[in-house]
Amino acid sequence: MIVRLTYSPEVVEKPVLAEIILKTGVPINILEAKVNAQKGELVVSIPAKEKTLEQILRFFKEAGVTAQKFTQILQIDFNKCTSCGACISPCPTRALRFTPDWTLEFDEEKCVACRTCVNACPVKAITVP
Ligand code: SF4
């Protein structure tokens, strides 16, 4: 699950993320970070499901960090897609593949929101909403 974390000025210097990783043993991966003295915004990938994920989100909330789940990471316009496959091999997590009838299939669970596929598509069929 991809989650946006927003740190307020009161907690921006606290090692909240490191503490939650140590407490839960879940290797939360930072995909994007914008941090300054006033505010911090991270996009992270949390490789956990259901109960553990909800527990992690609760820990962030208790630590004063707003955690917002990405409900949709990518949008694929199948009217534009020509099934050329240019987005498939650069994807580092194999989140994109063809079905037997050459329709592009996206596995959101595997996606780490790196956006490599967005840049790889020659017809701009993949966008970030
Ligand atoms: S954003 Fe990155 S991980 Fe997700 S499907 Fe595209 S290339 Fe793969």
Ligand code: SF4
């Ligand atoms: S690169 Fe674009 S056109 Fe080619 S398969 Fe991927 S989404 Fe479709």
